[in-house]
Amino acid sequence: xxxxxxxxxxxxxxxxxxxxxxxxxxxxxxxxxxxxxxxxxxxxxxxxxxxxxxxxxxxxxxxxxxxxxxxxxxxxxxxxxxxxxxxxxxxxxxxxxxxxxxxxxxxxxxxxxxxxxxxxxxxxxxxxxxxxxxxxxxxxxxxxxxxxxxxxxxxxxxxxxxxxx
Numbered sequence: 347x348x349x350x351x352x353x354x355x356x357x358x359x360x361x362x363x364x365x366x367x368x369x370x371x372x373x374x375x376x377x378x379x380x381x382x383x384x385x386x387x388x389x390x391x392x393x394x395x396x397x398x399x400x401x402x403x404x405x406x407x408x409x410x411x412x413x414x415x416x417x418x419x420x421x422x423x424x425x426x427x428x429x430x431x432x433x434x435x436x437x438x439x440x441x442x443x444x445x446x447x448x449x450x451x452x453x454x455x456x457x458x459x460x461x462x463x464x465x466x467x468x469x470x471x472x473x474x475x476x477x478x479x480x481x482x483x484x485x486x487x488x489x490x491x492x493x494x495x496x497x498x499x500x501x502x503x504x505x506x507x508x509x510x511x
Contacts, residue, residue, distance in 0.1 A: 352377045355386045362397045370394050445470045448478050451500040458490055
């Protein structure tokens with residue numbers, strides 16, 4: 347077909363870009379006549395088509411700085427950008443996600459109906475509960491019967507969920 351096809355097919359097979367693919371001069375015409383990927387594979391096996399070695403950027407400087415930062419250096423007042431709250435991370439996201447996971451596990455147990463689930467979900471979205479414990483206490487106040495065994499099952503399911511990923 348063409349050299350363009352050969353380079354593209356070889357790039358797909360070797361997992362590299364077309365600019366990294368090289369063809370030996372002796373087999374240039376043979377490669378340009380290749381019609382299928384199977385033909386390209388044969389040329390790769392024979393060594394007529396090959397890929398250049400990947401380039402790796404040296405990162406000694408960044409590794410050295412990372413080590414210093416892990417030791418607490420280079421983190422002074424002059425280095426900081428943003429307020430203390432902005433630098434603290436995503437506490438709200440973490441809290442909301444954990445509460446939503448708890449709600450989903452309670453729903454899977456079949457303890458809560460869709461109306462109450464939706465109500466509690468919207469409360470969680472509105473930042474009504476400070477922790478998972480307060481969410482559970484509000485659920486109990488609303489008349490949802492959660493025993494110690496149910497809470498153990500929920501905690502085991504959550505632990506399994508995070509162990510898998």
